[in-house]
Amino acid sequence: xxxxxxxxxxxxxxxxxxxANPQLRLYDGGQKPDSKIALVTLPEAIEAARxxxxxxxxxxxxxxxxxxxxxxxxxxxxxxxxxxxxxxxGDSHDVLRSDPVLFxxxxxxxxxxxxxxxxxxxxxxxxxxxxxxxxxxxxEATGKRTASQPSGxxxxxxxxxxxxxASELESADGQARPGQQQVIEPMGAAAARSVSPEPVxxxxxxxxxxxxxxPRDADxxxxxxxxxxxxxxxxxxxxxxxxxxxxx
Numbered sequence: 234x235x236x237x238x239x240x241x242x243x244x245x246x247x248x249x250x251x252x253a254n255p256q257l258r259l260y261d262g263g264q265k266p267d268s269k270i271a272l273v274t275l276p277e278a279i280e281a282a283r284x285x286x287x288x289x290x291x292x293x294x295x296x297x298x299x300x301x302x303x304x305x306x307x308x309x310x311x312x313x314x315x316x317x318x319x320x321x322x323g324d325s326h327d328v329l330r331s332d333p334v335l336f337x338x339x340x341x342x343x344x345x346x347x348x349x350x351x352x353x354x355x356x357x358x359x360x361x362x363x364x365x366x367x368x369x370x371x372x373e374a375t376g377k378r379t380a381s382q383p384s385g386x387x388x389x390x391x392x393x394x395x396x397x398x399a400s401e402l403e404s405a406d407g408q409a410r411p412g413q414q415q416v417i418e419p420m421g422a423a424a425a426r427s428v429s430p431e432p433v434x435x436x437x438x439x440x441x442x443x444x445x446x447x448p449r450d451a452d453x454x455x456x457x458x459x460x461x462x463x464x465x466x467x468x469x470x471x472x473x474x475x476x477x478x479x480x481x
Contacts (some may be wrong), residue, residue, distance in 0.1 A: 241285065254300040257291050259284070259434035265306075271340035274347040275314065282333045282386075282388055282402060283313040285407040293317075308419020312336040313402075314348060316366045320356045329359050331366030332388055333402070338370065340419070345373045367418050403437050 258264070271472040275472060281292035284303070291440060292301050320327050350368035353359035370379045386402045423431055464472070 235458050239469065250358070251401050255291070256304075257301065258304045258435075258477065259289070260304065260306045265304075268343045269306075270321055271305045271338075272345045273305060273308055273310075273312070273338065273340070274345070274479070275301040275303070276317040276348065276350075277301075278316055278352075279314055279348050279350065281312060283312055290448060295421040297379045306419060307342045310338040310419060311342055312338055314381075315388075316350065316362055317370075320359050322356050330388065331363045333386055334366055334368065334460065335379055335384040336368075336370045336379070347371050347373055349378075386415055 260270070269379040275292065280294070281289045281301070281303070283289070284292075289303070292303065313335060314329045315333040318326065320329055336348070340346070347367050347370070349371050350366075351362070353362050366381075368380070368381050372379075373376070386404050389401055389403055
């Protein structure tokens with residue numbers, strides 16, 4: 234039990250970096266007016282794994298609370314998005330995560346898009362959603378709804394995959410597809426420069442974005458219990474050996 238408690242504490246520290254600003258400017262240069270850009274909103278339980286093949290820093294992580302808004306220059310984008318949520322299951326918690334689905338977005342200036350899905354009412358429905366996730370992309374101005382497509386990629390399984398979040402993907406043949414964190418331009422545009430997306434800090438964005446909440450102690454414990462439950466016996470032994478080597 235002492236080893237498990239130390240494991241939970243250390244794992245909490247490893248996941249603190251998941252908190253992020255949910256308002257992300259994914260283009261270079263100064264702030265542009267809404268009439269010149271496109272906005273894509275992801276609900277709290279929907280996260281971005283890749284956008285045009287690029288890892289989107291700040292658009293994934295269990296403790297990113299509220300909607301995540303991506304600010305994009307007009308053009309074509311391929312968004313890999315997935316469902317992830319913590320659910321109570323009996324006396325413990327379970328982290329349910331789907332594999333990514335694909336949205337093809339023809340982003341136009343001044344338009345806003347939102348990913349929508351059928352919200353589960355209970356743990357059984359959430360498990361079904363994670364096992365067979367699908368959603369729609371809604372153009373909020375026209376009401377046009379575009380269904381998601383199979384992405385052809387998946388997340389690795391196991392405890393380490395839960396810690397890595399959306400940073401690792403595998404194709405159907407099991408080959409890893411690492412992502413890079415950088416400014417993201419529309420497909421067919423000039424190569425993007427290798428810099429991290431810049432969180433929006435101006436007054437207009439501050440009014441639109443919700444502040445992320447700090448996880449409660451009970452949230453951390455439940456999450457760590459869920460990770461421990463999903464770990465294989467070999468993974469548990471490896472972590473306990475590592476914890477035993479750490480100073481008190």
